[in-house]
Amino acid sequence: MAETTPTTKPSGLVLYVDDERGNRVVFEQSLKTEFNIICASDPETALDIMAKNDVAVLVTDMRMPTMNGEELLRIVKERSPQTIRMVITAYADVDPIIRAINEGLAVRYIIKPWIRTELVQVLRWATEAHVFSRSSAALHLRLIESERLATLGSFIGPVVHDLKTPLMSLLTNIEVVSELAEAAPVLRAALAQMRQPPANRDRLYQVIDDLEPVMADFRKSILHLNTMITSMRDLGKPGSETKGPLDTDPLPIVRHAMAVCQNLAMNVRAQIDYAGPGILPHVRMSATELTQVLINLVANGTQAVAARGTPNGKISIVAREQGGVLELAVRDDGVGMAADVLTRVGTPFFTTRAEGTGLGIAQCQRLVGTAGGRFKIESQVGVGTTVTITLPIAA
Ligand SMILES: Nc1ncnc2c1ncn2[C@@H]1O[C@H](COP(=O)(O)OP(=O)(O)O)[C@@H](O)[C@H]1O
Ligand SMILES: [Mg+2]
Missing domain, CATH: 1.10.287 (Helix Hairpins)
Known part of the structure; x- marks a missing residue:
C-alpha cells in the first residue's frame, strides 16, 4: 500500500519500493525535507502508483517476496522509460549489478547501509537528469537503452x-x-x-x-x-541522443564504483582505494556514462584480484589532471591477461568468466571514445592490470 500521498514539488517524485517497513520509514524520514518521496511496500503497488503519477526517480530494493526488483525494473523500463531507475541493495554479488547496468535496467546502485549525504547527491543528480530528459523532447532521454x-x-x-x-x-x-x-x-x-x-x-x-x-x-x-x-x-555510430549534461564531477562516481565492488573485495580480503586529489575537475561526459565505465573497470579489477586468490589484493583508482585532461587509472594486482586475451579484450561478447557477458570493456571503450577520450589497457599475467582512461575536462 502507498503510505504517503504525493505533493507537487519542482524536484519531481521519488518512488521508493521496499518490503521492509523500517527501511521505508528511514528513507522517507531522512529525505523528505529535500525530496518529494512516495513509498510502496511491493512492486505491484509501485506500478499502480506509476500508472497514476509522473515518477521522476524509482529507487527499488532487489529482494522482495512477490516480484524481484529486476522484474520491476524491466517493466518500468518498458512502460516509463523516462523514469530514472536506481537500486538500493545489500547484494554482495557484483555480476547481477554489472549485467543490469550494461542492460540499462538501472543507472545507479546504492549499497546498503547508505549514507545520507551520498544518497542526497545521487537523488539530486537523478531528479535533475529527469528534468533534463523531459525538457529536451527531441533528444528524449534513452539513457543506456x-x-x-x-x-x-x-x-x-x-x-x-x-x-x-x-x-x-x-x-x-x-x-x-x-x-x-x-x-x-x-x-x-x-x-x-x-x-x-x-x-x-x-x-x-x-x-x-x-x-x-x-x-x-x-x-x-x-x-x-x-x-x-x-x-x-x-x-554502431554514436547516436545524437544524450544521456544528461556533459559536465560531471568524477569523484562521487569514483566512490560509487568503489562502493558497488566493496562486498566482493571484502570477501576476498582485497582493498579498493582512491589515490588522487580531493577535488577533481568536472569531465565532459554524462554521469550515467561515467558510472557505467568506472563500475565496469573497478568490477573487472576486483574480479581479477578475486580470481588470483592472493590475500591483501589491491585495486586502486588513481586520478590526476594533466594538460587539460583528467586521467583515471584503475590498477589491480589480479591475475592479469595473457597476450591472446589482451588482443581480444574489448571485442563484444568476449569473456573468460563463466558469469561474464563480455560487454564491459567494449562499452567502456565506446563510451570513452564518444566522449573524446582515450582508453588504454596494460597487463601482465601474474602481476596485474592497469586500465587508463583520459577524459576531456568540461569547459
Ligand atoms: N582487470 C582485469 N584483469 C584481468 N582480466 C581482465 C580484466 N578486465 C578484463 N579482463 C578480461 O577481459 C574479459 C572481458 O572483460 P569485460 O569486457 O569486462 O567482460 P566480462 O567482465 O563480462 O567478462 C574478461 O572476461 C577478462 O578475461
Ligand atoms: Mg567486466
Missing part, C-alpha cells in the same frame, strides 16, 4: 562491411539484367520467327513472360537488403 544496440552495431560493423562488397556487385549487375528483361518484347518477336517444337516454344514464352516480374522482385529485394545493411551499419 540505446547502448546495447550500439554495442551490437560495433560488433556487426565488420560483418556489414564484408556484406557491402557482394551487395555492390549485385546492385550493379541487377541493372544489367533489368535491361535484359526490358528486351522481352524483342525476344518474343524473335521466338515467333523461330522453328521450334511447340513444347520448347511454350517453355521459352514462359521464361520470357517471367523475366519482367521476377527482375522487378529481385531488384526490390536487393534494394531492401541495401537499406537493411546500411541501417545495421548505422547502429
Whole structure:
C-alpha cells in the first residue's frame, strides 16, 4: 500500500519500493525535507502508483517476496522509460549489478547501509537528469537503452562491411539484367520467327513472360537488403541522443564504483582505494556514462584480484589532471591477461568468466571514445592490470 500521498514539488517524485517497513520509514524520514518521496511496500503497488503519477526517480530494493526488483525494473523500463531507475541493495554479488547496468535496467546502485549525504547527491543528480530528459523532447532521454544496440552495431560493423562488397556487385549487375528483361518484347518477336517444337516454344514464352516480374522482385529485394545493411551499419555510430549534461564531477562516481565492488573485495580480503586529489575537475561526459565505465573497470579489477586468490589484493583508482585532461587509472594486482586475451579484450561478447557477458570493456571503450577520450589497457599475467582512461575536462 502507498503510505504517503504525493505533493507537487519542482524536484519531481521519488518512488521508493521496499518490503521492509523500517527501511521505508528511514528513507522517507531522512529525505523528505529535500525530496518529494512516495513509498510502496511491493512492486505491484509501485506500478499502480506509476500508472497514476509522473515518477521522476524509482529507487527499488532487489529482494522482495512477490516480484524481484529486476522484474520491476524491466517493466518500468518498458512502460516509463523516462523514469530514472536506481537500486538500493545489500547484494554482495557484483555480476547481477554489472549485467543490469550494461542492460540499462538501472543507472545507479546504492549499497546498503547508505549514507545520507551520498544518497542526497545521487537523488539530486537523478531528479535533475529527469528534468533534463523531459525538457529536451527531441533528444528524449534513452539513457543506456540505446547502448546495447550500439554495442551490437560495433560488433556487426565488420560483418556489414564484408556484406557491402557482394551487395555492390549485385546492385550493379541487377541493372544489367533489368535491361535484359526490358528486351522481352524483342525476344518474343524473335521466338515467333523461330522453328521450334511447340513444347520448347511454350517453355521459352514462359521464361520470357517471367523475366519482367521476377527482375522487378529481385531488384526490390536487393534494394531492401541495401537499406537493411546500411541501417545495421548505422547502429554502431554514436547516436545524437544524450544521456544528461556533459559536465560531471568524477569523484562521487569514483566512490560509487568503489562502493558497488566493496562486498566482493571484502570477501576476498582485497582493498579498493582512491589515490588522487580531493577535488577533481568536472569531465565532459554524462554521469550515467561515467558510472557505467568506472563500475565496469573497478568490477573487472576486483574480479581479477578475486580470481588470483592472493590475500591483501589491491585495486586502486588513481586520478590526476594533466594538460587539460583528467586521467583515471584503475590498477589491480589480479591475475592479469595473457597476450591472446589482451588482443581480444574489448571485442563484444568476449569473456573468460563463466558469469561474464563480455560487454564491459567494449562499452567502456565506446563510451570513452564518444566522449573524446582515450582508453588504454596494460597487463601482465601474474602481476596485474592497469586500465587508463583520459577524459576531456568540461569547459
Ligand atoms: N582487470 C582485469 N584483469 C584481468 N582480466 C581482465 C580484466 N578486465 C578484463 N579482463 C578480461 O577481459 C574479459 C572481458 O572483460 P569485460 O569486457 O569486462 O567482460 P566480462 O567482465 O563480462 O567478462 C574478461 O572476461 C577478462 O578475461
Ligand atoms: Mg567486466
